[in-house]
Amino acid sequence: MSSRIPSLNWLRVFEAAARTESFARAAGQLNMSSAAVSQQVKALENQLGTPLFHRHAHSVTLTEAGRAYLPSVQQSLLKLETSTTGLFGETRGQRLYVQSVLLFAHGILASGLPAFQDLYPRINLSLTTGNLTADFANRFTDLQIVFGNPTLFGTEGDELLRERLYPVAPPDIADRIHSPEDLFQFTLIEVSTHRASWLHLFETLRLPAGRARFFFADNSMMAAELSANRGGIALARAPASDRVMALSGLVPCLPGIDVAGQEAYHLIYPSKSALRPPARDFRNWIMDYSAAVQTR
Structure with a gap:
């Protein structure tokens, strides 16, 4: 009877x-041809x-x-790598898997990760992004930023960063907004x-939310692009x-008016005591980096 272990x-x-x-990007990482990657996946x-x-044209x-x-x-694979390192010494690189909500990865992590890589050149960081709660379920990572x-x-974690909310729009539209009530003229x-x-903003500014007309997007990057194309106030x-x-190209509609958000970004992990060395290094770095970003 043949083995089912691949x-x-x-x-x-x-x-x-x-x-x-992507088979092509995987081939680049593994120093193989795309055809070889496709053949080995098909064999599996x-x-x-x-x-x-599911095969698509370019992905x-x-x-x-x-x-x-x-x-x-x-x-x-990670357990095998960790066991090999523990028994036979350090490998040239240590793999670290981090998953982050998209906006934090784009607006915060991207500018800081080059410095992290300079500090920890032996850590091979794999960064993926998500947006919905479901994106962060049933996936193996060392650390997640949610x-x-x-x-x-249902995990341990640390608060990283809080947010402040304020309306933005293209400059010519922002110039037409002179008071918070003027927001209701726009989507x-x-x-x-x-x-x-928005409802939190209205409550803080004591505005009647019932006058608002909403367009719903699933992430802030899409909301910004819609606003830039005159689709409304983001x-x-x-x-x-x-x-x-x-x-x-968006600017504040009401300079000086912003409110503290009710939610925050958090770094989460199954157990602080069980973090692997590269994950501990990343946690220490992101805590310091986020604190510096918050005080800018």
């Missing part, structure tokens, strides 16, 4: 392709008897079976994944949104 190399190729959502699928990827996405299989593969209530994830772009946004979430608002 080739280790097939699993390495599957993990890289799943993480990068044949052995398991089920497709693991791949996991099937339901692939999504269910990925965390086990990542954990197994927004909102951290208890939803207000709401981010549906946030629990406390809500800045400083400091994480500073870069995307600047890139979109």
Whole structure:
């Protein structure tokens, strides 16, 4: 009877392709050809008897079976790497898996990670992003950066960064807004994944929320782009949104008027005492870096 345990190399190729959502990018990371990656993934699928990827023109996405299989593969590869390091000495690089909510990754992490890599050149960081709570479930990572209530994830964690909210728009539209009540002349772009946004702003400013007309987007980056294209007034979430608002050419509608948000970004992990050395290094760095960003 033949073994159902797949080739280790097939699993390495599957993990890289799943993480990068591209056979070509996986090939680059593994020093293989795209054709070789495709062949090894196909061999794994044949052995398991089920497709693991949906093939698209320039990318791949996991099937339901692939999504269910990925965390086990990542954990197994990581355990093997950790055991090898513990028994036979340090490897040249230490893999670290971090997942972050998209806005924080774009507006905060991207500018700081080069400094982290300079401080810890032996850590090979793999960064993925998500937006919905479901994106952070059933996925293996060392650390996750989430927004909102951290208890939803049932893990230990640290608060990283709070936010301040204020309306933004293209300059010519912002010039037409002279008082908070003038906001109701325009469509207000709401981010549906946030629990406390425009309604929280209205409550703080004592404005009647019933007069508002909303357009719903699923993330702040899309909201900024819609506003830049004259689709309405967006809500800045400083400091994480500073870069995307600047890139979109948006300015504050009511300078001097902003309110403290009710939610925060958190770093979460299964257990502080069980963090691997690269994860501990990242935690120490992100705590200091976030504190510096908050006081700018």
